Amino acid sequence: MKIASYNVxxxxxxxxxxxxxxxxxxxxxxxxxxxxxxxERFPExxxxxxxxxxxxxxxxxxxxxxxxxxxxxxxxTRRSLPGGPADEQSRYIEAAVSGVLICGLYLPNGNPRPxxxxxxxxxxxxxxxxxxxxxxxxxxxVVCLGxxxxxxxxxxxxxxxxxxxxxxxxxxxxxxxQRLIDQGWTDAVRAxxxxxxxxxxxxxxxGAFERNAGLRIDHALLNxxxxxxxxxxxxxxxxxxxxxxxxxxxxxxxLSDTAIGRRASKARP
Numbered sequence: 001m002k003i004a005s006y007n008v009x010x011x012x013x014x015x016x017x018x019x020x021x022x023x024x025x026x027x028x029x030x031x032x033x034x035x036x037x038x039x040e041r042f043p044e045x046x047x048x049x050x051x052x053x054x055x056x057x058x059x060x061x062x063x064x065x066x067x068x069x070x071x072x073x074x075x076x077t078r079r080s081l082p083g084g085p086a087d088e089q090s091r092y093i094e095a096a097v098s099g100v101l102i103c104g105l106y107l108p109n110g111n112p113r114p115x116x117x118x119x120x121x122x123x124x125x126x127x128x129x130x131x132x133x134x135x136x137x138x139x140x141x142v143v144c145l146g147x148x149x150x151x152x153x154x155x156x157x158x159x160x161x162x163x164x165x166x167x168x169x170x171x172x173x174x175x176x177x178q179r180l181i182d183q184g185w186t187d188a189v190r191a192x193x194x195x196x197x198x199x200x201x202x203x204x205x206x207g208a209f210e211r212n213a214g215l216r217i218d219h220a221l222l223n224x225x226x227x228x229x230x231x232x233x234x235x236x237x238x239x240x241x242x243x244x245x246x247x248x249x250x251x252x253x254x255l256s257d258t259a260i261g262r263r264a265s266k267a268r269p
Contacts, residue, residue, distance in 0.1 A: 011066075077101070079092070136184050141255065
């Protein structure tokens with residue numbers, strides 16, 4: 001099973017690129033972020049024509065998340081994190097697909113720091129931590145993936161000294177991510193590539209992509225049941241090189257049908 005996360009940075013403006021990538025990469029399940037479209041403007045028919053079912057939670061101009069599947073029905077379980085009844089930002093969606101619980105998220109950016117946006121990011125992270133503590137012990141595989149807007153370590157950012165004051169690299173945010181790992185979640189990329197420089201995001205300016213001056217801010221976290229099935233975890237950088245593309249590249253993981261019981265392969269999903 002191939003599961004992907006892709007911050008599309010505007011689904012309607014970049015729909016041809018998304019459809020091109022779906023046809024090329026053939027992921028089974030995809031979590032999308034930054035739809036930047038209200039519910040009624042989600043391109044459901046185009047997605048269906050590409051062979052995917054979809055559920056989504058849109059938001060005009062900002063945010064928005066979706067889950068796509070080409071391998072089975074999507075059984076939605078949640079459309080927002082608990083603990084924030086007044087929170088109107090579309091950042092979390094959860095569903096069971098072919099026996100796997102998929103948690104798709106778009107964590108707040110949090111800049112400028114300090115300030116109310118950073119405070120909101122911290123609160124949102126706390127809500128995520130509490131909710132995932134209820135999912136970590138499930139017998140079923142659980143995969144939580146999306147744009148976390150956090151670089152967990154210096155290895156995950158080009159020129160880390162330039163990012164010390166940024167909300168994506170703040171000590172409080174890195175500590176929050178580490179608490180998820182301490183719960184027992186497995187960072188799929190680092191489980192298979194512990195020492196490699198791997199990025200998922202490159203700014204549009206100053207030739208960042210061409211220089212590989214990037215950030216690893218998109219992540220896939222696996223509960224122990226899912227981690228036993230992890231075969232591969234890679235970033236598909238091809239779409240990032242396309243014209244008028246997103247500033248993110250898709251993160252892809254592959255799960256076997258059963259527990260592997262050996263060192264996982266580094267092969268491309």
